[in-house]
Amino acid sequence: MSAVGLIARDEIRLMTRNRVAIIAFVLVVLLTLVAVASSWAHQREIAELRARQAEAAETAFKAQPDRHPHRVVHYGTFIFRPLGPLAAFDPGVDAFTGNSMFLEGHRQNSANFGDVRQSSLLVRFGQLTPAFVLQVVAPLLLIFLGYGALARETERGTVRVLMLQGAGRGQIVRGKLLALGAAALLAGLPAMIGLAAISGQPGALAWPMLAIALGYAGYLALWTVLILLVSASVRRSRDALLALVAVWAVAVVLLPRVAPDLASAAVPLTNRLQTEVAVARDLRTMGDSHNPDDPHFAQFKRALLARYGVAKVEDLPINYKGAVGIEGERLTSAVYGRYATANHVAQARQNALVDAMGLLSPTIALRSLSMAAAGTDLAGHQRFLEQAEAYRYALVQRLNRMQMEDVSYADDGATDAGADRRKRVSARKWQAMPDFRFIAPDGRTLAAAALPGLAIVFAWLAGALILLMVASRRLGAR
Amino acid sequence: MGLFRYELRLLLRQRLTVGALALLALLTVAALAMGMAEVARQRAAIAAIPAAQAEDIGAVAHYVDHTRDAGSAAYYSFHPTWDAPAPLAFAALGMRDVSPYILRVRALGLEAQIYDGDTFNPELALPGRFDFAFVLVFLAPLFVIALFHDLRSAEREAGRQRMLDALPNGGRALWRRRTLLRFLLTWSAIGIPFGIAAAFAGVAVAPILIVLALVAAYLLFWIALAALVGRLRWSSVANAAALAAAWLVLVLIVPTLCNVAINAAIPVNQGAEIAMAQREAVNGAWDVPREATMRRFYATHPEWADSAPLGPEFHYKWYLAFHENGDESVAPAVRAYRQGLEARDAAARALGWVLPSVGVQALLTRIARTDLTAQLAYQDRIRAFHHRLRTFYYGYLFRDRPFGKTDFDRAPRFDDRDRG
Numbered sequence: 001m002s003a004v005g006l007i008a009r010d011e012i013r014l015m016t017r018n019r020v021a022i023i024a025f026v027l028v029v030l031l032t033l034v035a036v037a038s039s040w041a042h043q044r045e046i047a048e049l050r051a052r053q054a055e056a057a058e059t060a061f062k063a064q065p066d067r068h069p070h071r072v073v074h075y076g077t078f079i080f081r082p083l084g085p086l087a088a089f090d091p092g093v094d095a096f097t098g099n100s101m102f103l104e105g106h107r108q109n110s111a112n113f114g115d116v117r118q119s120s121l122l123v124r125f126g127q128l129t130p131a132f133v134l135q136v137v138a139p140l141l142l143i144f145l146g147y148g149a150l151a152r153e154t155e156r157g158t159v160r161v162l163m164l165q166g167a168g169r170g171q172i173v174r175g176k177l178l179a180l181g182a183a184a185l186l187a188g189l190p191a192m193i194g195l196a197a198i199s200g201q202p203g204a205l206a207w208p209m210l211a212i213a214l215g216y217a218g219y220l221a222l223w224t225v226l227i228l229l230v231s232a233s234v235r236r237s238r239d240a241l242l243a244l245v246a247v248w249a250v251a252v253v254l255l256p257r258v259a260p261d262l263a264s265a266a267v268p269l270t271n272r273l274q275t276e277v278a279v280a281r282d283l284r285t286m287g288d289s290h291n292p293d294d295p296h297f298a299q300f301k302r303a304l305l306a307r308y309g310v311a312k313v314e315d316l317p318i319n320y321k322g323a324v325g326i327e328g329e330r331l332t333s334a335v336y337g338r339y340a341t342a343n344h345v346a347q348a349r350q351n352a353l354v355d356a357m358g359l360l361s362p363t364i365a366l367r368s369l370s371m372a373a374a375g376t377d378l379a380g381h382q383r384f385l386e387q388a389e390a391y392r393y394a395l396v397q398r399l400n401r402m403q404m405e406d407v408s409y410a411d412d413g414a415t416d417a418g419a420d421r422r423k424r425v426s427a428r429k430w431q432a433m434p435d436f437r438f439i440a441p442d443g444r445t446l447a448a449a450a451l452p453g454l455a456i457v458f459a460w461l462a463g464a465l466i467l468l469m470v471a472s473r474r475l476g477a478r
Numbered sequence: 479m480g481l482f483r484y485e486l487r488l489l490l491r492q493r494l495t496v497g498a499l500a501l502l503a504l505l506t507v508a509a510l511a512m513g514m515a516e517v518a519r520q521r522a523a524i525a526a527i528p529a530a531q532a533e534d535i536g537a538v539a540h541y542v543d544h545t546r547d548a549g550s551a552a553y554y555s556f557h558p559t560w561d562a563p564a565p566l567a568f569a570a571l572g573m574r575d576v577s578p579y580i581l582r583v584r585a586l587g588l589e590a591q592i593y594d595g596d597t598f599n600p601e602l603a604l605p606g607r608f609d610f611a612f613v614l615v616f617l618a619p620l621f622v623i624a625l626f627h628d629l630r631s632a633e634r635e636a637g638r639q640r641m642l643d644a645l646p647n648g649g650r651a652l653w654r655r656r657t658l659l660r661f662l663l664t665w666s667a668i669g670i671p672f673g674i675a676a677a678f679a680g681v682a683v684a685p686i687l688i689v690l691a692l693v694a695a696y697l698l699f700w701i702a703l704a705a706l707v708g709r710l711r712w713s714s715v716a717n718a719a720a721l722a723a724a725w726l727v728l729v730l731i732v733p734t735l736c737n738v739a740i741n742a743a744i745p746v747n748q749g750a751e752i753a754m755a756q757r758e759a760v761n762g763a764w765d766v767p768r769e770a771t772m773r774r775f776y777a778t779h780p781e782w783a784d785s786a787p788l789g790p791e792f793h794y795k796w797y798l799a800f801h802e803n804g805d806e807s808v809a810p811a812v813r814a815y816r817q818g819l820e821a822r823d824a825a826a827r828a829l830g831w832v833l834p835s836v837g838v839q840a841l842l843t844r845i846a847r848t849d850l851t852a853q854l855a856y857q858d859r860i861r862a863f864h865h866r867l868r869t870f871y872y873g874y875l876f877r878d879r880p881f882g883k884t885d886f887d888r889a890p891r892f893d894d895r896d897r898g
Contacts, residue, residue, distance in 0.1 A: 020716070020719065020720070031731065034735070038738045042738075049748065053748070053750060053751070053754075056754070057754060060754070067764065068764075071764050074761070075757070075761040076757070078750065078753070078754055078757075092601075092604070093601055093603075096576060096600035097600045098595060099750075100750040102590070102753060109594070110595045110596075110597075112593045112749065112750070112753070113748060113750045114600075115741075116573075116576050117573070117576060117577055117595075117853075118746050118749065118822075119740075119741055119822060120740055120822040120823050120825060120826030121572070121823070121826050121836075121839060121843060121849060121850070122733045122734070122736055122737035122826050122829070122836065123737055124606050124839075125606075125729075125730065125733035125734055125737065125835075125836075125839075126606075126730060126733070126734050127734060127737065128731075128735055128737065128738050132734065136730065137726065137730070137731070140723075140726055144719050144722070147719075238715045238718065241715055241718050241719060241722075242494070242624060245620065245718070245722050246620075246624075249617065249620050254505075254617070256605045257605050257606055257607065257608040257612060258508075258512075258608045260599075260602035260603075260604075260605060260607075260608075261512050261516075261602075261607060261608045263602060264516075264599065264602050265512075265515060265516075265519075268519070269598070269599065270597065271580060271596055271597055272582075272596045272597050273530060273558060273580050273582055276534075276556070276582070277531075277533060280534055280537065281533065284537055288541075343597060347599045350601075350602060351599070351601055354601070354602070368601075371601075378599065378601040415790050415791050415792075416790070
């Protein structure tokens, strides 16, 4: 057996003799299994609940009686954000964003009923998911297993004994690396098996799963190298432990919290009240369909009358109210869309700031790559919001067109006893409306979104390896 | 006292100790500054409401003045409500980053409005805020571990323990002195910046003292744990590893496990179902005879029952009546939803009695009025205000009084101090 193999075997034997280490290891494995099971059950439960609710909402929409199309604009529809299979591994922001949305005319509503407002305060301590275990707990386990790997030998002077027996410095470090790397592999294995099990579900995509597996492998490898780097650089194993726990606390616990606070202070978001007031202001200047003297709609009316070659709206072959509805919705949607885009841009800038902090904390980089690949990051939520808005706009405009074509202008304004009946459109029309279907991004898109995070994690790994090579040259020098 | 001075000088020569204490004080100051900046932002957002509101309502008044129709006024006027942060909110931001503290409502169905959220970036909210509560609950124990894990074992490993035990005033008195000294220094590193910040923020004396006592109690818990581990006479390294593992379990793992358990044990029927049921009830009113709607409304609101009967034309009093009917039809579901949320919250609080990390977080957010209880109290204030709004507009609609420009100024105004 080579010297490296011997050293690795020796180190592993020492780890297995440490009863506390074994108990900790078993506990982490158990924790991972619990996390995989509960997270998967939770994801399936949520996915089914939302599918059921979405179906109930669609059924209710289609079961509407004969109605005036504009009633249906206000009746609106509820849609639910579906949860992809990879959310069982990393649910990301799912609990923090509303997952249902009420779509109606003239307005863009917020997504409501996120789990964070429906759970106890414990939800802010973190969520037990495989991603959480690997990001937060596994590094600490590796620290406990490996802090003394080299520092212990230095402290007791056994490094020189090893070297006297003919082992090179590089061989010693590689042997220890191999041993701790094997432990890291074993610690990460249950979560990866969970990931593989999740992949059996329909809709799970190969590329993002590969990105996730690579990302976490790189992350655990980074911690392995980092632990040996610190262990090689200090003279006492206690110092190695304290330094590593400090590094862990800063990189895993502190920075991921500080970065968002700095980002939200640097890029303030406009709150809803200010946005709504600004939207109303813009609409007043652009065109107000309620105002009889509004220049935009006066112009609109003239153009419409000229197009059909008639003098009065009563003579139009279409229902003028429906035409105004279409134009009004076009204007409001454009204004709302502008503010929504500005908000998205601001949030993307905030996230870019946090991602830049990923250069300081690989945990931040890993977290964002993991969420991006799972499709549960902010971009995934915004994808939902954009598709929801596109669907809402198409739905409302269909209804406005229905009012324009299927309800006569005379009936629409009439108030006689039978007018209410004549204004209504057949219930069959609602059944012909398309349902909302969230189009999930393909695997390549998700995996590509994970690339920046992957690059940062592997840059960290490369940097740590170089430093370890430098540090191992001085091993046992004094 | 002299012995304390010597111990202090001894302690201050240790670079690790001085560095740790300075870092802890620095983190506390940073967290307090971040919390205060966030609260200042929230206060500024609330202070900016009147100007925006005046502009908005002015435009509505201008438009409604053509018809002087109270129904249009009720339909188009949004009225702001807000939940000003309590003086101590900067210390524990709690739910204030994910729950709205400004919400505009109008006199239509409230159940379709009260669950609306404000704009926030979920990716920033996900890891939690960097506030004083975080420094205390998550970070302070790590500093206690760094300072206390080798209190005795370091002396033993250096071969000095027997000598120290043999000294006059040595032995137990010595360890007590050293423990007390380290405790006081840690407590000051957290407590002094907090005290100054709280006094600066105008927090009353009693809450400041409670928080300071809470800090002391939480630190003492971790010191006691360190002492307990120290009694096992393990090496310094083993002590540190055991304590760090205890930290991981008590602060991160048990709360997350309990979160899963509580959410599974106490199912809350999803709020989305309330919103859907309310919308069904409200929109269904267009398809039932209007008299039936009015009868149902008058049954619960006899004070308006003598209003003139409906004509063939659209009348906003019918519209608002079926909105209120819609709210009433989901009232039992709303109560059940709220009870579910409160049951989850109560379960987490109960856990706080056995788990100090959760207990401290729960107490801090309670004193800072940033917890679920505070959120629900804000919702109650919104409900009370919304009731006043409805009554105000009904006074015009059910009596067919015109609604002029000056009537906009008579509309009820939300008063944040009106706490319940």
